[in-house]
Amino acid sequence: xxxxxxxxxxxxxxxxxxxxxxxxxxxxxxxxxxxxxxxxxxxxxxxxxxxxxxxxxxxxxxxxxxxxxxxxxxxxxxxxxxxxxxxxxxxxxxxxxxxxxxxxxxxxxxxxxxxxxxxxxxxxxxxxxxxxxxxxxxxxxxxxxxxxxxxxxxxxxxxxxxxxxxxxxxxxxxxxxxxxxxxxxxxxxxxxxxxxxxxxxxxxxxxxxxxxxxxxxxxxxxxxxxxxxxxxxxxxxxxxxxxxxxxxxxxxxxxxxxxxxxxxxxxxxxxxxxxxxxxxxxxxxxxxxxxxxxxxxxxxxxxxxxxxxxxxxxxxxxxxxxxxxxxxxxxxxxxxxxxxxxxxxxxxxxxxxxxxxxx
Numbered sequence: 001x002x003x004x005x006x007x008x009x010x011x012x013x014x015x016x017x018x019x020x021x022x023x024x025x026x027x028x029x030x031x032x033x034x035x036x037x038x039x040x041x042x043x044x045x046x047x048x049x050x051x052x053x054x055x056x057x058x059x060x061x062x063x064x065x066x067x068x069x070x071x072x073x074x075x076x077x078x079x080x081x082x083x084x085x086x087x088x089x090x091x092x093x094x095x096x097x098x099x100x101x102x103x104x105x106x107x108x109x110x111x112x113x114x115x116x117x118x119x120x121x122x123x124x125x126x127x128x129x130x131x132x133x134x135x136x137x138x139x140x141x142x143x144x145x146x147x148x149x150x151x152x153x154x155x156x157x158x159x160x161x162x163x164x165x166x167x168x169x170x171x172x173x174x175x176x177x178x179x180x181x182x183x184x185x186x187x188x189x190x191x192x193x194x195x196x197x198x199x200x201x202x203x204x205x206x207x208x209x210x211x212x213x214x215x216x217x218x219x220x221x222x223x224x225x226x227x228x229x230x231x232x233x234x235x236x237x238x239x240x241x242x243x244x245x246x247x248x249x250x251x252x253x254x255x256x257x258x259x260x261x262x263x264x265x266x267x268x269x270x271x272x273x274x275x276x277x278x279x280x281x282x283x284x285x286x287x288x289x290x291x292x293x294x295x296x297x298x299x300x301x302x303x304x305x306x307x308x309x310x311x312x313x314x315x316x317x318x319x320x321x322x323x324x325x326x327x328x329x330x331x332x333x334x335x336x337x338x339x340x341x342x343x344x345x346x347x348x349x350x351x352x353x354x355x356x357x358x359x
Contacts, residue, residue: 009031046064170210183223187226208230210224219240252264259278279296281299
């Protein structure tokens with residue numbers, strides 16, 4: 001069984017929460033959630049794709065959320081709930097089955113608070129946190145242990161910083177922002193004037209800000225640089241994964257999804273609703289059009305039009321990339337055939353046997 005929630009939840013209540021149609025006994029209860037292949041008695045699971053029907057047939061889960069198209073699947077538990085979207089239904093059930101722990105307002109005795117820092121009660125400031133001079137914290141802000149907030153940083157209402165987050169001076173966070181452990185926001189970007197003739201490289205001062213909108217989540221150990229002479233801006237509703245680097249002067253629109261190990265170079269403009277998959281890289285001063293999708297490891301060196309899907313290095317349209325791959329595989333066979341042809345042409349001719357002599 002998966003790690004259990006705080007109380008058992010009957011199937012009838014799950015159906016009411018999700019607006020689903022209950023099939024089977026509504027008195028069956030669950031206390032945890034797990035995927036079909038690992039679920040046990042007392043677990044809730046879900047079936048949203050035909051590829052998982054074999055797991056459904058053998059699952060030990062007590063209750064399963066089932067998509068309408070898979071309602072007739074054989075086997076599985078007696079109790080199931082038919083919902084339009086099992087994934088969306090899970091989002092409704094999870095907070096009920098696993099309620100968040102209640103946080104305690106207050107300032108830990110080991111925290112360091114600078115002159116002129118202010119907040120709206122209640123707030124929580126954890127152990128060994130450092131709050132710089134003039135910092136402003138909104139209502140219901142939670143600052144984890146070991147966080148460092150530089151001078152003049154602003155943090156909006158209902159925002160949570162997990163342990164070890166660093167916000168440099170010049171950083172401002174909106175409302176309902178989540179920043180995971182180890183993230184660094186507002187550090188200097190990588191900007192130098194190369195030295196000539198053995199001279200040292202000269203650092204370009206960074207005087208811009210790092211501005212984070214509302215309803216944004218930023219993953220662990222992600223780094224977002226401040227602007228050099230402009231601001232770095234992240235639009236509201238954008239979600240950023242772990243280990244992402246966003247360089248100076250980048251402007252990212254609303255509701256973008258940026259996945260692990262992606263790298264965005266300086267002064268890139270990413271418009272609204274863009275998806276950037278894992279390990280994708282974007283060269284500097286480019287524009288990624290609204291709704292575009294950069295697939296895993298896409299190496300982008302030119303502007304991307306709106307609503308386009310690009311893949312590969314250098315990135316090209318998904319269709320063009322697949323055609324190129326097919327052509328490459330065909331080319332390998334052509335090369336093999338060509339080598340055999342050359343070998344046959346270069347082989348020495350076989351001498352004819354001597355004619356028979358009559359006596």
